[in-house]
Amino acid sequence: MATVPRPGAYVCGIDAAMDVIGGKWKVLILWALDEHGSCRFGELRRQVPGITEKVLAAHLRELETDGIVHREAYDEVPPRVEYTLTEVGRHLNAALGPLGAWGREHVLGGAPHPA
Amino acid sequence: MATVPRPGAYVCGIDAAMDVIGGKWKVLILWALDEHGSCRFGELRRQVPGITEKVLAAHLRELETDGIVHREAYDEVPPRVEYTLTEVGRHLNAALGPLGAWGREHVLGGAPHPA
DNA sequence: CTGGATCCAAAAAGATACTG
DNA sequence: CAGTATCTTTTTGGATCCAG
Numbered sequence: 292m293a294t295v296p297r298p299g300a301y302v303c304g305i306d307a308a309m310d311v312i313g314g315k316w317k318v319l320i321l322w323a324l325d326e327h328g329s330c331r332f333g334e335l336r337r338q339v340p341g342i343t344e345k346v347l348a349a350h351l352r353e354l355e356t357d358g359i360v361h362r363e364a365y366d367e368v369p370p371r372v373e374y375t376l377t378e379v380g381r382h383l384n385a386a387l388g389p390l391g392a393w394g395r396e397h398v399l400g401g402a403p404h405p406a
Numbered sequence: 407m408a409t410v411p412r413p414g415a416y417v418c419g420i421d422a423a424m425d426v427i428g429g430k431w432k433v434l435i436l437w438a439l440d441e442h443g444s445c446r447f448g449e450l451r452r453q454v455p456g457i458t459e460k461v462l463a464a465h466l467r468e469l470e471t472d473g474i475v476h477r478e479a480y481d482e483v484p485p486r487v488e489y490t491l492t493e494v495g496r497h498l499n500a501a502l503g504p505l506g507a508w509g510r511e512h513v514l515g516g517a518p519h520p521a
Numbered sequence: 522c523t524g525g526a527t528c529c530a531a532a533a534a535g536a537t538a539c540t541g
Numbered sequence: 542c543a544g545t546a547t548c549t550t551t552t553t554g555g556a557t558c559c560a561g
Contacts, residue, residue: 332523397473463545
């Protein structure tokens with residue numbers, strides 16, 4: 292959904308951002324990476340229960356292309372790849388804060404635990 | 407995408423919010439309503455160029471069900487219906503502010519005009 | 522372990538025509 | 542004017558299986 296040279300000219304910053312985070316699991320991936328700082332592929336798969344390998348890989352590729360996450364591949368055996376948020380990705384997560392607060396307050400009931 | 411008794415239990419506030427605004431045109435509708443305060447159906451159709459009647463009507467129904475917009479129908483001839491943001495909707499728009507700023511800064515280039 | 526390749530199902534959106 | 546009814550197309554995501 293967001294693979295950098297976006298076709299459509301965006302009307303405003305919000306729908307540009309929506310295009311970047313508009314995947315079923317993207318914000319969950321961002322959240323997991325924000326919490327753990329660095330995650331391997333299999334780690335993320337566990338952090339985001341229910342996601343399939345294909346979709347996780349696809350979302351990670353898009354997030355990487357959009358400059359949100361950084362992918363570091365270590366040429367070892369067995370293979371190891373570490374995903375981390377970029378500076379831009381951390382800014383994005385920060386910008387997502389108020390939206391998350393709104394969701395907890397107005398969609399969910401009270402806020403059991405911060406997220 | 408969001409019709410109140412949401413099936414899935416949300417993991418956090420952000421994906422709850424994403425479910426509410428996760429339509430191709432929802433944030434544009436919110437933005438238009440925020441700017442104008444009150445809009446009729448045909449007015450919105452012009453404010454959100456490219457959207458079809460069907461999709462606009464569907465999104466408006468969902469936003470109404472989710473408590474984001476208020477629909478006021480006047481029994482006149484010709485028919486007139488006014489859509490306005492609810493208090494919750496205005497809060498949502500406010501929460502969207504930082505995300506829009508991020509998008510303008512990191513997806514679009516500089517910010518030509520505020521939005 | 523980290524994914525790529527395929528095939529398939531579901532959801533969302535677009536086109537068009539029609540009605541109270 | 543403000544939508545609804547259909548039908549079609551596009552987009553996403555899911556299920557598997559396979560490979561470096």
